Amino acid sequence: MSRDLPVAGWKDQVLLILRRRTAFVVDGESMSPLLKSGDKILVDPRASIAVGDIVLAHHPYTQGSKLIKRVAEISTSGEYFLTGDNPEYSTDSRTFGKIHTADIVGKVVCKL
Numbered sequence: 098m099s100r101d102l103p104v105a106g107w108k109d110q111v112l113l114i115l116r117r118r119t120a121f122v123v124d125g126e127s128m129s130p131l132l133k134s135g136d137k138i139l140v141d142p143r144a145s146i147a148v149g150d151i152v153l154a155h156h157p158y159t160q161g162s163k164l165i166k167r168v169a170e171i172s173t174s175g176e177y178f179l180t181g182d183n184p185e186y187s188t189d190s191r192t193f194g195k196i197h198t199a200d201i202v203g204k205v206v207c208k209l
Contacts (some may be wrong), residue, residue, distance in 0.1 A: 102131065102138070104150070105207045115142070119202070120209060123164070127181035127189070128165055132208075138165070146171070151166065151205040155161035157193045165169055166190075166204060177201060189200055 105113075112118045123136040128151070132138065140153045148168050154177070156162040166179035166189050176195035181187025190196065 103207045105139055105209050109207050112141075116126060117141070119153075121165075123165060125186065127183050127187035128167070129183045129186070131182055132165065133173070137209035138205050139207050139208045139209060140203040142168065144204035144206065146177075146201065146204050150179070152179065153202040153205060154196050155200040155202065157196060157200065163202060164189075 102160055103178050105149070109118060113120060116134055118139040118141055123132045123134055123138060125134055132183040146168060148153060148171060148204055150168050151165060152168055153163055153165055156164050166187070169180045170178035172178070172195065175198040178195050179197070180189045180191065
């Protein structure tokens, strides 16, 4: 399980221009110290996701809101149990339960 994210290289920036990556700004401290509020990340919506990966997902209760969490478990039915790296500041699957595959936007692949 990786606890670090690489910085975007030229390939990632080209993929962003080609719309194969999505940029997103972190809001909150639930993934600190790895990701802090204001950090910019790139998300790959086509990447396969495994336990330990960080994902961007639609919030289960707040329409139009997204959250960034680490995948702690993937059930055989394709549901994801997500947790924040900083539990004191994280609302995650321990509170709202598992997230469906359709609610996963993509895998966080690097920082901008």
